[in-house]
Amino acid sequence: MDRSNAESRVKELQELLSRYNYEYHVLDKPSVPDVEYDKLLHELKQLEEEYPEFLTPDSPTQRIGGSVLEQFSKVNHKTPMLSLGNAFNEQDLRDFDKRVRKAVGDKISYICELKIDGLAVSLRYEKGLFVQGATRGDGSVGEDITANLKTIRSIPLRLNKPFSLEVRGEAFMPRSSFLQLNKEKEEREELPFANPRNAAAGSLRQLDPRIASSRNLDLFLYGIGELGETGAETQSGGLDLLSELGFKTNKERRKCESIEEVLQYVEEWTEKRAELEYDIDGIVIKVDSLSQQEELGTTVKSPRWAIAFKFPAEEVVTVIRDIELSVGRTGVVTPTALLEPVLVAGTTVQRASLHNEDLIREKDIRIGDHVVVKKAGDIIPEVVRAITERRTGEEKEFSMPTHCPACESELERLEGEVALRCINPKCPAQIQEGLIHFVSRNAMNIDGLGEKVVAQLYRESLIEDVADIYRLTMEDLIGLERMGDKSACNLLKAIEASKKNSLEKLLFGLGIRHVGAKAAKTIAQQFETIEALMEASEENLLQINEIGDKMASSIVTYFSHEEVQELIAELKEAGVNLTYTGPKLQRAERMDSALSGKTVVLTGKLVQLTRNEAKEKIEMLGGNVTGSVSKKTDVLVAGEDAGSKLSKAQDLGITIWDENQLLEEINVQEV
Structure with a gap:
């Protein structure tokens, strides 16, 4: 075959195999037998080896798995992959519905989706070509697992349209694949995986992509991280668009016009979930309108426009052999039940926190009791109740100690708390x-x-x-x-x-009470240096939307201690970075920005900046970007086709800028 014919045949085979792959793995409607697909794939491999100049990144041959990696590199998510708040019963869902309606009115539609029990990932495409895939990680930073994700055949390597966008989905292992994998591991006398979720996560975090390729993983798309050129206006419309682009989305989703319809959907799938070929651990309920999602906004940890209903946990019976005590980093003394090992929701459980003495008394839990155990949220082992009718009289009541089991200091119960706490700083x-x-x-x-x-x-x-x-x-x-x-x-x-870590890592590491990883990043972005934070008052901190009274008080109290100030000085002397080094404007050190300390809301379509770029630049000018208009809003930046937020801002007399005014302020402050 000459070069011209070879090029033509390679293109033909690539297009043909991509179509066959889509029919089989996305539509579940194969048009050719496996033997025909394998034959054509073998022909394509040979031609690409003979004519490597015709090999393209989206060729079906590139799914097989590349070279072994030394480690995974880090990936910063431009739009954070937030976790969802949980609902465990009907009342939780009704309360969620009330909160939504109070914020945006009664004209609400919800989209209900099955919550796949797998590993959340993001996929980035540039001009239609798959260029990077990453794990969720901590929501802000994940790991680059592009080579492993390419082995999942339901992920298109090239889209039907040359869109540049970032999408999110859940990678999972079908039950049949899980059973086959564990059968093979047992035959090799290896420890089997506890459940399909662990198997999928373990497969995608293999440094050798060939291992992931052999695991027969799958993936459902559930959202668009950055809308890009999609023009989507609703969650349901976005999912339809993803399907049109060649992605695999879950067909069991349903649009609901009321909370009653949502509850009906939840009840239906609570009963039917065992019929599926993959595991689900709940139902995700989202406000369908993207503009209403934007208006509702997010907290530090989760969106206000979505909630995850968690299925009732599996309950099993075991025996409490003993109760041990542990002292946490904040001094709280926690009793833990040591259990007769038992399988719960796919994993062996031997320990379960009993939280505090009040809970032990309330549930009348004794050493030697037969107890009902479940996993709260299918994750954390929990003792539900003691089976008192099985008692023999040999069970022993448990009493919390009066002194710390680690340092013998007298334990105290602080006002308003149920936990006993060791307050010895040298514990x-x-x-x-x-x-x-x-x-x-x-x-x-x-x-x-x-x-x-x-x-x-x-x-x-x-x-x-x-x-x-x-x-x-x-x-x-x-x-x-x-x-x-x-x-x-x-x-x-x-x-x-x-030592080179950005300030937020250090702030979280210091273990300041009430300051989690998300809050630490927000604080670091706002104050930029630890010296500025140490000088901040509670009033300064409360100007940040995500910080409440308890957190502000805790931060000020923490840095007021002389020993903490000495510790910071020692870290500085050791060369530890005490500055926020994330993306920011290169600007003069003067703080005369019109946005400094202001609460800003973005609405409508921006032309010269993306929404994320605008948010980032406002924050670097000392502003705080929130998702909804309220009396606390100082400035509303209105792009094209601004809607209800603009009207509300006008009614409240809030300062309104257009995009050009925002750009002028940014340009003045940039060096």
Whole structure:
């Protein structure tokens, strides 16, 4: 075959195989037998090997799996992948409906979708070509798993239209694939996966894409992260568009015009879920209108326009063998039930938190009791109740101690709290838990410094606070159990690398009460340096939309302590970065921006900036962008086709800018 004919045949085979793949894996309507597909794929491989100049990134041959990776690189999500708030009963859903209607009125439609029990991922396309796929991670930063996602045949490598957009979906393992995989693992005398969700997540986090390719994973798309050129106005319309572009969406979704219809859908699938070929753990209910979604906005953690109804958890019976106590990093003493091992929702459970003494008394739980156990939200083991009719008289009542099990200090119950707390700042259990939190993935992310290593270092008096981590030497580490030269060298490199982390990682790592990872990032973006935050008053903090009274008070109290101020000085001396280094404007240090300290709402279509770019630049000018108009709103930036938010802002007398006014302010402040 000459070069011209080869090029023509390669294009023909690529188009043909892509169509056959779409028919089989998305439409579930194969038009040719497997043997024919395999024959054509083999022909295409041979031609691409002979004429590599005709190989394209979206060729069906590129799904097979590339070279083994050394590690996954990080991916910043331009639009955060937020988690959903949960509903566990009918009243929770009715309360959600009331909140929505109170905010945007009674003209509401919902879209109900099956909640696939898998791994959330994002897919990015440029001019129709699949260029990057990532895990959700912590919602802001995920891991690049493009090579593994390419092996999922229901993911198009090229769209039907040359759109540039980012979409979100749930990767999962069908039940039949899960059973086959575990059968093969048992035949090789390997430990089987506990459930399809773990199997899917484990497959997509393999450094060798060929392993993911062999696992027969699938994926349903559930949303668009960045609307781009789609022009979608509703969630249901967006899903229809995704189907038109060649994506696989779940056909069981339903548009509901009332909360009664939502409840009917939930009841129907609570009963029918066992009939599916894949696992679901609930129903996701979303406001269908994207403009109403925007008006409702989000909290730090989750959107106000969506909620996940969680199916009733599976309940099993086991025995409490003992109750042990643990001291957390904030001093709370928590009783934990040690259980006779039992399988619950696909995993073996041996421990369950009993939370506090009041709960133990309320449920009359005793050591030796037969108890009903479930997983709250299908995740956290929980003791539901004791089966008192099975008691033999040998069961023992449990009483909380009066003194800390770690340091013997007298325990206290703070006003308004049910938990007993050790308030000794030198308590070894609290210090150790605080150190473990500081080095954890969502905090300073020091690879190699796990719980056991931290425990050894603390036991050997090599670290007593987080600043000590940055004073560790090779000599300190090589004396530890199972710590060779290479491991010690790698750990020191990881510690050194952590010094460059952006401020939000440090803030979260410090373990300030009520400050989670999302809030830490918001605070870091607003104040930019730890010195500015340490000088902030409660009033300054409360100007930030996501910060409430408790968090503001906690932050001010934390930084008022002399020992904390000394710790920050030690970290600075050790070379730890104390500044926010995320995307920001290169601007003068003067704070004379008209948006500094202002609450800003964006509405309508912006022409020169994307919505995310505008939000980012406003925040770097000291402004705070929220999703809905209220009396607290200072400025509304109105783009083309602005709707109800513009009308509401006019009624409230709020300052209104167009996009050009926003750009003028940005340009003045940029250097």
